[in-house]
Amino acid sequence: SGSTMLDVILGHGEDCFACGEPYALFRPKPWRPHQYQFICAYNDQNCRIWQEAKRKGPNQLYEYIYSLGYKHISDSSKNISWFMQQSKIIKKKDYTCKKVLIYKHPAEYLYSHYKRKKIMFLQRHKWYRYYSNFLKKLPDPIIISYKDLAIKPEKTIKSLCKELEMPYYNTKTRFWEGVSHHIFGASSVRMQYIGKDLSLIHISEPTRPL
16 A cells, blocks of 8 residues: 555654554564564664664663654554554653554555456455554544655655654655665665665556456
8 A cells, every 4th residue: 555655755864764664573473474574674684773772672662762863753553553542652651643544545555456366355345444543543533645645745745744843855755775684574675775776766656457
């Protein structure tokens, strides 16, 4: 749905940090061995930032990142229970936290799975269940569409930064020009940092649904 893309755009800047999906670092799945590694988007095979974050534990994750000098942190973990847990921790520490929900129109979402030969009925149910659950347990998020991010990235991000009360500058969407230590998430975004897929260097217009 573009969550990793949005994460690294918001995390692009000297005082900004994109986490990627750190929930997987603390809650790795046995059938996904890469989640037991510390390889960040900077292609650091043993990223010291995440090694230390793992050692400190999930309850001190954001506090540790702030201690590195960052003022704005984005986290694109898709696990709702992770955010519910982190929201409680953030509230106790008196940090400012804002939720952002990025979505694809159901037709666009289903078409992307159709191209990968997925079962449409199951994917439709998955889409409905996730967003319903998100809005129920994490109410009142800022909502943006992936289509807007893809077609008019500068306008979308400028507006979002204003709502998030974080700095915006004209090169904010050119995230590949900076350094990111985000972990996991979409591999297509990671490729832009390590220079293996230059065809992905711009945000592309989403494929039209059937």
